[in-house]
Amino acid sequence: MPIPSHRITNISEGDQEGWEVYLKAVDMIRSGEDVLMLSIGDHDFSTPVETINAAKKALDDGHTKYTTMQGIPELLTAMAKVSTQAIGMPVPTEEVITVQGGQSGLYAAMQATVNPGDHVIIISPHYVTYPGTVRSAGATFTLVSCLPENGFEPKAEDIEAAIQPNTKAVLINTPNNPTCAIYSRETLEGVADVCIRNDLWLISDEVYWSLSNNMHVSPRSLPGMKDRTIVIMSMSKSHVMTGWRMGWIIAEPEMIHNFMQHNLVNSYGISDFISRAATEALNNAYGVGELSDLFTRRGATFRETLAGTNGVSILNEDGAMYFMIDIRDVTMDAEKFAFELLEKEKLCVMLGDSFGPSAAGHLRISLCQPEEKLRDGANRLKRFVSNYSS
Numbered sequence: 001m002p003i004p005s006h007r008i009t010n011i012s013e014g015d016q017e018g019w020e021v022y023l024k025a026v027d028m029i030r031s032g033e034d035v036l037m038l039s040i041g042d043h044d045f046s047t048p049v050e051t052i053n054a055a056k057k058a059l060d061d062g063h064t065k066y067t068t069m070q071g072i073p074e075l076l077t078a079m080a081k082v083s084t085q086a087i088g089m090p091v092p093t094e095e096v097i098t099v100q101g102g103q104s105g106l107y108a109a110m111q112a113t114v115n116p117g118d119h120v121i122i123i124s125p126h127y128v129t130y131p132g133t134v135r136s137a138g139a140t141f142t143l144v145s146c147l148p149e150n151g152f153e154p155k156a157e158d159i160e161a162a163i164q165p166n167t168k169a170v171l172i173n174t175p176n177n178p179t180c181a182i183y184s185r186e187t188l189e190g191v192a193d194v195c196i197r198n199d200l201w202l203i204s205d206e207v208y209w210s211l212s213n214n215m216h217v218s219p220r221s222l223p224g225m226k227d228r229t230i231v232i233m234s235m236s237k238s239h240v241m242t243g244w245r246m247g248w249i250i251a252e253p254e255m256i257h258n259f260m261q262h263n264l265v266n267s268y269g270i271s272d273f274i275s276r277a278a279t280e281a282l283n284n285a286y287g288v289g290e291l292s293d294l295f296t297r298r299g300a301t302f303r304e305t306l307a308g309t310n311g312v313s314i315l316n317e318d319g320a321m322y323f324m325i326d327i328r329d330v331t332m333d334a335e336k337f338a339f340e341l342l343e344k345e346k347l348c349v350m351l352g353d354s355f356g357p358s359a360a361g362h363l364r365i366s367l368c369q370p371e372e373k374l375r376d377g378a379n380r381l382k383r384f385v386s387n388y389s390s
């Protein structure tokens with residue numbers, strides 16, 4: 001076969017590191033073992049029935065044709081309305097465009113802001129696809145680490161210190177996966193100041209905004225940031241629609257025009273019947289409040305069950321649908337800990353450092369399991385820690 005492009009073969013270079021515990025758990029499940037998975041962020045229940053019914057009706061009504069590159073007008077109106085709520089400033093329909101989920105939005109944003117050979121700053125710990133998304137645009141990146149001591153929030157001076165002559169963009173995520181940090185206004189003002197003074201794009205992944213207990217601040221709303229901030233939104237987590245592939249980008253109208261060109265050559269627009277269902281889901285906030293309450297309850301159950309376990313603490317309890325657990329007082333070798341936890345207690349968690357080196361000595365657990373399983377998981381972890389010798 002002819003040689004594939006570097007662009008494609010370079011995408012995930014080395015990115016599978018840190019997934020060994022998860023892959024082992026998957027093998028154990030395949031061979032019939034009863035492993036409790038607290039690792040992956042996909043809901044343990046289906047999309048709200050109202051959204052499913054809206055999709056069925058849209059199919060019955062014949063909405064099976066091409067749409068437009070920006071998205072159908074009803075959906076853009078609904079997205080603009082939700083964006084206004086999320087960003088905290090008016091967002092007109094000219095400033096939104098549909099994409100196939102948040103990941104597609106990240107990809108498009110990177111394609112639209114950096115040239116091959118440019119440099120991007122990724123705030124880390126970070127969502128696993130970020131490095132590959134930057135590489136796919138032919139750019140290089142530097143990870144700027146946030147420390148647990150600072151609540152995993154970035155420091156402006158660290159970002160500034162990582163800037164190179166070819167730096168074009170900073171990529172942030174608030175509320176954050178995996179750390180659950182919800183960046184404060186002060187933190188974001190610091191990031192904004194660096195971006196403005198160095199003329200950088202800010203790509204702001206806000207796909208978890210609705211799970212922030214109303215603490216979310218969007219950097220797009222800060223003075224001087226509107227025209228340089230590209231916000232990534234998604235219905236995956238907020239509306240329990242991971243498999244539907246529906247998201248959107250918020251940006252200036254000129255950039256929306258560029259993104260239309262990107263949709264033209266990439267997806268040729270979003271599926272019509274899914275667009276109709278998404279419109280209804282956004283207009284009626286199907287599942288949104290329930291989901292936020294559910295994760296708050298689940299988080300409380302896990303936290304209360306784990307309480308009193310020596311050497312273990314949970315950081316950032318308000319953002320997203322995960323917990324980052326600090327086990328540094330038990331051991332710095334989280335990998336050994338996690339493998340033994342899997343073997344002895346049949347409990348699978350993610351290693352913090354699979355999301356970036358500054359999360360070493362931490363574990364990420366997902367709250368995408370029913371309450372009784374989370375209680376069981378917390379009890380297994382508690383029992384394991386109390387007998388652990390590193």
Ligand SMILES: Cc1ncc(COP(=O)(O)O)c(C=O)c1O
Nearest residue numbers: 101102103127177205207234236
């Ligand atoms: C921080 C973050 N951004 C983006 C995504 C991509 O989500 P989707 O493409 O389903 O919208 C995820 C998914 O887990 C995520 O955690």
